[in-house]
Amino acid sequence: MEAYSAVKEKEEYKAPELVVLDRKELLRSKRGYWALRRGQDIFFSALALLLLWPIMLIIALIIYIDDPHGSPVFSQTRCGRDGKLFKMHKFRSMYVDAENQLGDLLKDNEMDGPAFKMKDDPRITRVGRFIRKTSLDELPQLWNILKGDMSIVGPRPALPREVELYNELQKQRMYVTPGLTCYWQIQPKRNEISFDEWMGLDLKYIQERSFLVDWKIIFKTIGAVIHKEGE
Numbered sequence: 001m002e003a004y005s006a007v008k009e010k011e012e013y014k015a016p017e018l019v020v021l022d023r024k025e026l027l028r029s030k031r032g033y034w035a036l037r038r039g040q041d042i043f044f045s046a047l048a049l050l051l052l053w054p055i056m057l058i059i060a061l062i063i064y065i066d067d068p069h070g071s072p073v074f075s076q077t078r079c080g081r082d083g084k085l086f087k088m089h090k091f092r093s094m095y096v097d098a099e100n101q102l103g104d105l106l107k108d109n110e111m112d113g114p115a116f117k118m119k120d121d122p123r124i125t126r127v128g129r130f131i132r133k134t135s136l137d138e139l140p141q142l143w144n145i146l147k148g149d150m151s152i153v154g155p156r157p158a159l160p161r162e163v164e165l166y167n168e169l170q171k172q173r174m175y176v177t178p179g180l181t182c183y184w185q186i187q188p189k190r191n192e193i194s195f196d197e198w199m200g201l202d203l204k205y206i207q208e209r210s211f212l213v214d215w216k217i218i219f220k221t222i223g224a225v226i227h228k229e230g231e
Contacts (some may be wrong), residue, residue: 018169018200026175026206033210041152045145056139059091059131066127070096073140078157081177086149088157089140093128094121113195114165115158135225141180153214154179155202173202176209186220 060072074092077085101123102116111117124132131137144150150157157178163171183201184190193201205213 018196019203020169021172021175021203021206023172023175030209037151037211037214038148041145041148044152045142049142049146052139052142056091059136059139063092063125063127063131067092067095067125077160078178079160079163079174080149080157081174083163083174085160086144086157088144088149091131091137091140093125093132093137094123095125098123110191111195113198114162115195115198117191119191135221138180145180148177151177151179153181153205153217155182155205156184169203170199173199173206176206181217181221183217186217186224 063072070092072092074090074094075087076090078088080086105118105121105123106116108118109116110119128137141150145152154177155173158166158174163174183205184193184198187193187201190198205217
């Protein structure tokens with residue numbers, strides 16, 4: 001099967017169509033890359049945790065002062081590589097009963113497909129809006145990267161309830177370890193991208209994966225954070 005055909009970029013990227021990937025070939029190819037990337041993940045996540053722990057402590061304190069009814073860190077079950085479940089950690093950006101309110105908000109979902117996205121989600125706290133906008137809420141996932149649940153770059157880890165609704169093509173995004181950032185994460189208007197385009201970007205990354213692609217995404221993520229292009 002030929003790789004993705006050339007695609008005309010829209011702004012930075014345009015998602016290719018969903019394609020069937022050769023899983024055995026994916027697992028067999030670039031073994032050296034996978035081993036070195038794991039070493040890179042361990043080194044940089046440990047370094048970041050060492051350097052950023054004072055900032056993370058301050059963020060946790062501010063979250064608690066703003067809403068002392070729950071833990072500053074929110075842990076949620078997500079699907080990792082090959083659907084393996086793990087606890088993903090984030091700084092809490094919503095009120096403690098946010099999960100219970102989801103059912104009432106599904107009618108206002110602004111994303112097609114299984115994922116839920118809502119620009120003016122009433123469950124988000126005052127501090128939560130800021131840490132989402134700056135992507136500071138994602139910092140606890142450095143621990144997930146250090147443990148090996150996640151990588152620095154890779155498809156964002158999905159909720160089990162979302163994965164249950166995936167078709168066979170969409171499930172291919174779980175052939176690799178999920179990541180802190182990805183092609184979708186660096187799109188200028190990522191929440192306006194359709195669900196199939198999002199999935200297409202993930203499959204595009206799986207085929208193109210390399211250190212060059214990873215660092216390109218990392219640097220663009222840093223730029224997006226500086227310009228507050230998060231959710």
